[in-house]
Amino acid sequence: xxxxxxxxxxxxxxxxxxxxxxxxxxxxxxxxxxxxxxxxxxxxxxxxxxxxxxxxxxxxxxxxxxxxxxxxxxxxxxxxxxxxxxxxxxxxxxxxxxxxxxxxxxxxxxxxxxxxxxxxxxxxxxxxxxxxxxxxxxxxxxxxxxxxxxxxxxxxxxxxxxxxxxxxxxxxxxxxxxxxxxxxxxxxxxxxxxxxxxxxxxxxxxxxxxxxxxxxxxxxxxxxxxxxxxxxxxxxxxxxxxxxxxxxxxxxxxxxxxxxxxxxxxxxxxxxxxxxxxxxxxxxxxxxxxxxxxxxxxxxxxxxxxxxxxxxxxxxxxxxxxxxxxxxxxxxxxxxxxxxxxxxxxxxxxxxxxxxxxxxxxxxxxxxxxxxxxxxxxxxxxxxxxxxxxxxxxxxxxxxxxxxxxxxxxxxxxxxxxxxxxxxxxxxxxxxxxxxxxxxxxxxxxxxxxxxxxxxxxxxxxxxxxxxxxxxxxxxxxxxxxxxxxxxxxxxxxxxxxxxxxxxxxxxxxxxxxxxxxxxxxxxxxxxx
Numbered sequence: 001x002x003x004x005x006x007x008x009x010x011x012x013x014x015x016x017x018x019x020x021x022x023x024x025x026x027x028x029x030x031x032x033x034x035x036x037x038x039x040x041x042x043x044x045x046x047x048x049x050x051x052x053x054x055x056x057x058x059x060x061x062x063x064x065x066x067x068x069x070x071x072x073x074x075x076x077x078x079x080x081x082x083x084x085x086x087x088x089x090x091x092x093x094x095x096x097x098x099x100x101x102x103x104x105x106x107x108x109x110x111x112x113x114x115x116x117x118x119x120x121x122x123x124x125x126x127x128x129x130x131x132x133x134x135x136x137x138x139x140x141x142x143x144x145x146x147x148x149x150x151x152x153x154x155x156x157x158x159x160x161x162x163x164x165x166x167x168x169x170x171x172x173x174x175x176x177x178x179x180x181x182x183x184x185x186x187x188x189x190x191x192x193x194x195x196x197x198x199x200x201x202x203x204x205x206x207x208x209x210x211x212x213x214x215x216x217x218x219x220x221x222x223x224x225x226x227x228x229x230x231x232x233x234x235x236x237x238x239x240x241x242x243x244x245x246x247x248x249x250x251x252x253x254x255x256x257x258x259x260x261x262x263x264x265x266x267x268x269x270x271x272x273x274x275x276x277x278x279x280x281x282x283x284x285x286x287x288x289x290x291x292x293x294x295x296x297x298x299x300x301x302x303x304x305x306x307x308x309x310x311x312x313x314x315x316x317x318x319x320x321x322x323x324x325x326x327x328x329x330x331x332x333x334x335x336x337x338x339x340x341x342x343x344x345x346x347x348x349x350x351x352x353x354x355x356x357x358x359x360x361x362x363x364x365x366x367x368x369x370x371x372x373x374x375x376x377x378x379x380x381x382x383x384x385x386x387x388x389x390x391x392x393x394x395x396x397x398x399x400x401x402x403x404x405x406x407x408x409x410x411x412x413x414x415x416x417x418x419x420x421x422x423x424x425x426x427x428x429x430x431x432x433x434x435x436x437x438x439x440x441x442x443x444x445x446x447x448x449x450x451x452x453x454x455x456x457x458x459x460x461x462x463x464x465x466x467x468x469x470x471x472x473x474x475x476x477x478x479x480x481x482x483x484x485x486x487x488x489x490x491x492x493x494x495x496x497x498x499x500x501x502x503x504x505x506x507x508x509x510x511x512x513x514x515x516x517x518x519x520x521x522x523x524x525x526x527x528x529x
Contacts, residue, residue, distance in 0.1 A: 024309050025274060028243055028281025029053050031302075032096070034060035035290035038078050044286065044294055045086050051306040055281075056086050057143060059096030061289060066132050067103040076136070083138040092140045094186065099144060099172060100151035100159070103128070114151045116161035116168070122175050129179040141186025143216060144176065146202070147193050154198055169205030177213050188214040188243060191233045194222055196381060203236060216243040216283065219269040221382050224252045226265065226348055227355040229382055235276030242278040244270070248301045249288035253351060255362045255504055256291045256298045258447040259343035259440075263304035263323075264316035270308055282309065291503075297340055297443065328428075328436060335428035339440065342417045346447060349414035350454040353407055353462075355379060355389075356396055363504040364457055364514045367521060371397075371465075399462045401473050407462055411455035418448035442499050450505045453490050459483040460518045467525050480522055487515040 031053050033041050045056055058079055063069065069076045083093045104114050108121050115121070146169070151158045153168045161168055173189055180187040189206070193199050199221070206215065215237060220228035224247045234244060246266065253260045273279050284305050286293055293299055300323045307314045307322070320341065324333035351359040357377040358370040365373075374396045380389040395403050421444050429437050460483040463476055488511075494500045495508035502509055 022310075024052060025312060026279065026281045026309060028055060028241075028283075029306075029309060030055035030057055030094070030243070030281065030283040032057040032059055032283055032285045033062060034249065034285070034287050035292075036062040036075065036078060037290065038082060040290075040292070041082050042085055044292075045082070045089060045091060047294060048091065049089060051302060052310060053091070053306075055092040055094060055283075057094045057096055057283060058082070059143070063095055064098050065101040065103070066097055066128060067101060069132065069136060080136070080138050087138070092186075093138065094141045094143050094188065095139050096143045096145065098149040099146065099176070100149060100153060102150045104151060110160070113157070114159045116153070116159055116163065122171070125172075125175050126179055129176055133179060133183045133185060137183075139185075141180065141188065142176070143188045143190060144173070145190040145192055146172075147198075154193075154201055165201035166204035166208070169202050170208035173205070173209045173213060177210060181210075181212070186214065187212075188216045190245075191215060191217045191231070192222070194376075196221075199233065203233065206237060206240070211240055214241040214243060214280070215278075216245055218245045218247075219273060222377070225352075225357050225377065225379070226253075227352065227379055230269070230272055234273055235278060238277035240278055241280040242276075243281040243283050244273045244279060245283045245285070246270075246305060247285050247288075248293045248298065248305070249285040249291065250293065250298055250362070251285070251288040252357075252359065252361055253347045254447070254450070255288060256293045256296050257503060258347065258443055258450060258505065259297045259340050260347050261297055261300050261340040262344040263300055263319035265344060266301055266304045267308060267316040267319075270305065274312075297440065300340075328432060332428050332431035332436075335424055335431065336440075339421050339424040339428060339444070342421055343444075343447060346414045346417045346421070346451060349410045349417075350451045353396055353458065354392055354410065356392065358461075359454075361504070363510045364453065364506070366514060367461065367464075367517055370461060396462075397465075398469055399466055401466060401471065401476070404459070404462050404466060407458055408455060411451065411458055414451040415448065415455060418444070418451045422448060446500065446506060449490065449493070453487065453506050453511060456483045456486050456490065457514065460487065460515075464518060464522055464525070467522070467529075477522070477526065480518075484515050484519050484522070487511050487518075491515065 029052055031048050033044070033056065048056065063075065063079060086093045100114060105124060108115050108118050108124070146153060153159050153172055154165045159168070163171060177187045191199060191202055193202060215233070217231045217233040219231055221231050222228070234242065246269070250256045250260045270282070282305060284302055286302070293302055300319065303323050304316070304319045307319055320337045321333065324336045328336045356379065357373050358365055360366070360369045374393060378389065378393045380393050383389050399407070425440055425444055460480050463480040463483065466473060467476060467480065491508045491511035494506055494511060500507055504510060
């Protein structure tokens with residue numbers, strides 16, 4: 001019997017070893033940090049190892065410009081410390097940088113416009129990166145982004161050059177890459193741009209740079225709109241390594257303060273990406289301005305990316321079962337899944353207007369933001385073959401009374417679903433610890449209030465637009481006034497709740513600002529009519 005047990009033990013050990021050491025589907029697996037909190041980043045870098053992460057990225061509030069490393073603040077020392085800790089953990093460290101930034105010397109400016117063709121410009125840029133890499137050898141590479149910069153190289157009102165737009169991209173990338181190659185640093189360039197034409201310029205420029213330069217593209221074009229199509233840049237360059245960028249920071253969907261648990265969505269995006277040529281990694285944003293996914297229910301999204309990269313057979317269904325059992329125990333697992341699973345749809349139906357982007361980074365939007373984004377962030381430009389989106393865009397810009405009810409109906413659904421989530425949580429309570437229940441309760445209660453507040457905003461915002469367009473609808477002005485007053489009452493509720501404070505979504509400040517603006521606009525319409 002003992003002789004039989006030894007081979008059996010060896011077989012089991014071999015199988016477990018093979019499973020444990022099976023290669024992930026992609027070689028690059030990165031977490032990106034936004035908030036310069038040394039203790040938090042240090043702790044979370046260590047946790048990243050549990051998710052088989054091998055690269056960390058410092059960006060946004062940590063660093064976004066080379067010049068910030070020389071600004072006299074503790075920033076450089078803090079980042080060097082964190083990079084040293086990451087290196088001890090076996091993690092690569094990339095810095096996220098923007099070009100062209102504010103440090104362009106005056107000799108290359110004319111009336112605030114960069115003169116890219118003036119002699120010495122490219123030598124200056126080369127020297128800038130030579131010095132930076134020499135001064136800060138701790139960092140392994142750079143992620144370069146071209147939009148939301150001081151001087152956008154594709155914008156003739158900000159940069160003057162005889163070079164074509166594609167050649168501007170290529171020249172800038174090649175100049176920085178030459179320095180990176182000299183010092184053995186990685187260079188990754190982002191395709192983050194606002195318009196299809198800009199992406200075409202970038203794509204053409206990319207054909208003129210070394211194949212060693214990696215491409216990074218969001219899973220969707222432009223920004224984090226769950227209804228956008230897959231990013232057309234993914235798979236466009238089969239011979240170039242591509243990293244797909246994902247938002248686990250919930251930047252536009254509640255800042256990780258409300259549940260946005262969506263492993264099925266991440267499966268939909270990531271499984272598509274993995275089928276495209278060139279995909280060599282993923283990058284997941286962990287926090288946005290300090291609103292962290294780790295240590296919240298939304299950590300399930302990071303877990304989904306980890307497991308679906310580790311095992312091609314894993315599905316969203318598997319993720320739900322594994323995660324809820326691991327974090328809430330076998331007895332609570334199914335009820336917690338039932339509680340959290342609808343949050344993806346509740347948030348989307350609340351924050352978006354019939355799939356259109358109007359919410360301002362998880363905050364209630366001003367009139368100008370919401371109204372402008374219906375057109376500027378329209379789905380129609382990314383789905384030109386589906387004319388229904390252009391029709392919806394026009395309807396949201398100039399709604400009819402019937403359209404108002406159409407818009408509000410999805411908000412009603414969100415409110416009801418949020419209520420159902422709270423009921424499911426009540427059923428799960430006997431199987432949860434007090435800390436688990438209390439954490440889920442305040443987040444789900446905030447989600448329900450968020451759904452209610454966004455419905456009130458939709459009624460006031462779109463109702464006002466109907467009145468401003470001259471529609472005479474009996475009782476509509478009174479409805480808009482009631483919605484505005486209700487928003488003010490909701491602001492009072494938020495003000496009394498220390499868990500909400502000044503943080504989005506549904507903070508007292510954001511609600512009052514929007515309510516006051518709409519009230520003033522409504523009064524102006526009434527005076528005009």
